[in-house]
Amino acid sequence: MTIDSLQFKDLDPGERLLMGPGPSNVPARVLQAMAAPCIGHLDARFLTYMDETQKLLRFLFQTENALTIPVSGTGSAGMETCFVNLVEPGDEVVVCVNGVFGTRMSDIVGRLGGKLTRVDAEWGRAVDPEAVRRAVRNGRPKVLAVVHAETSTGVRQPLDDLAAIARECGALFMVDTVTSLGGIEVALDRIGVDAAYSGTQKCISCPPGLAPVSFSSAAVQAMEKRKTPVVSWYLDMTMVRSYWGEERKYHHTAPINMTYGLREALRLIAEEGLDARFERHRLNHRALVAGLEAMGLAMLAPEAERLPMLNAVRVPEGADDLKVRQSLMRNWNIEIGGGLGALAGKIWRVGLMGHTSRRQSVYLFLSALETVLKAQGLSLRPDALDAAAAVYGST
């Protein structure tokens, strides 16, 4: 069996403006870090980078949790890590579902033999804490799980009430922060989160491939009290933490160059500062929404429940969803996301995540969308750029 090597051309992915649900655009410093020479996973220098990455992740998660590491997989592996380590067969688990990622949580609980209670909310709305309170009233859940930033709908879930409910019923509070981390506050210790996971390719603006996770001491105790082994060897935190902790016991080979990239992305976040970064995400979000609404378009989620980094906007009457996205990609090199599940064809998901959350992205996208929609024959109000400009002010 032979192969003609000439059929595989030089790599040339092009340059996109990544305004979909992730990945976001990656800063040059992060890409350059990833191209540094690969060294060994037990090399003293790499161990230092591991320690620094943990320190930076604790800062980003606003936590003192010792067990704060990047799992060697994408955000979905982070989700699986949290469930597989904390849920044993027969354990009661309450999952809030208002989009694709809550649904995925439920799926995983089922595979692990957990006793699932779903609290469903409309896709496009936050979950009502009272519904959760009713759901936990008669049970003894071990875990209460919720998505902080539902990437499928752009909805932001307030966490404080749910954290209080988890405390009251003695459940571990697990939060999906895949899309929120690095774009809005994720303060694990202040809120009282016991297990959180994220991905690198959203508001951290590192390529996909690692999943930051953090576990409170209560969560670690729950792992230590397990009656059954963790079904996944690869994601078994009792072993993985020996490699990331002081023992440095070999478990599996860490993704070295991905870790370089994550460290650099986190260093950029530390240099910017969390408050400034969150304010930047808010500002660009406000300008985008002002522009879209001025054009005559409508957002899916009510104002109080919107995420700044993932903007779900309704496809306007008369527009061809797929053709609009194709035109944005082909003629403007702009990627946005379509709707998932019941929202397919009904919304666009416009990301302003991490490095992509810039004034330039907002203006370019508004200009492009206006042009493309007009070419489809829609009559739009011409005030989009002015409305965005009004948000930014005179600078």
Add this chain to the structure above:
Amino acid sequence: MTIDSLQFKDLDPGERLLMGPGPSNVPARVLQAMAAPCIGHLDARFLTYMDETQKLLRFLFQTENALTIPVSGTGSAGMETCFVNLVEPGDEVVVCVNGVFGTRMSDIVGRLGGKLTRVDAEWGRAVDPEAVRRAVRNGRPKVLAVVHAETSTGVRQPLDDLAAIARECGALFMVDTVTSLGGIEVALDRIGVDAAYSGTQKCISCPPGLAPVSFSSAAVQAMEKRKTPVVSWYLDMTMVRSYWGEERKYHHTAPINMTYGLREALRLIAEEGLDARFERHRLNHRALVAGLEAMGLAMLAPEAERLPMLNAVRVPEGADDLKVRQSLMRNWNIEIGGGLGALAGKIWRVGLMGHTSRRQSVYLFLSALETVLKAQGLSLRPDALDAAAAVYGST
């Protein structure tokens, strides 16, 4: 909670000669590919790169298997993928164990509730097919699993007899090719392998982070006939293959830039050609062993069972294992591996994998080791470089 961003210095991993059990040195072209702009996981260009990566992996695995993809994790995730998709609770699994990685396979089978039969062999020797034949005689194993290249001992396992045994008893034949793939022949279809997994950081010479896997149609049928769901959502091939197959159904975000790197590493392999690559590994191995033996050192495995890419050499009497390795690292920037488990302190593991398998590596390592051992007071025969040169001949 604040952080002083200045404490995190510019990334500078240094340049090592990676002659341990992996990672191996990564060619500049692969590092540069990883630094290309990140694009979306459903971008048409990325889908082309996925197709090409699969095509190149099929060439490397010498297989027509449709389900041939890189799993989004390291080699250990590849091991878990194979077991978690093929083993259900109660399934009989025969695992050959002659080192760390066979032991890990056994561990995983236990976690999945499989009925494990271990066939143990001495660490440092291949597994005897007759022992396997005896072990399967009274059972109906669903899977027979073995490590092709045991990274902990440098032992090469002949596969043909074991493949025949698997065929005879109707078991799926699963092979760990983490360290062999790209360095010696791994011809899945000719041998009759039903499930194989590997890692990127050994003889493929891409940084760690992806796990190439390949499943035969018999293995896919076994997945389709499962009575229970795959316990891992992340590694569930029935879903992952919809993303890598024609449906392009979103499952999880692929590690984009890692995939760039893997594609480039595989392109380098296609350009070199498999026969030339394997011959290069054999030649440098022969020269290394000639040099070590001329110096008076002894290999762990018998000649017929040695791997060319992972050379386990006995720590000579009078040498301080740890100090030798530290001196090689500190004074020469050369990384080699120590022994694991029962072989700790007794062997060094000297890798000549992929890009590292070069004449320059062999000479530099022999020179360095001779210098370091002499500094520890050992008296060595002075013929190492001449013996290596004799293998290379006059070119």
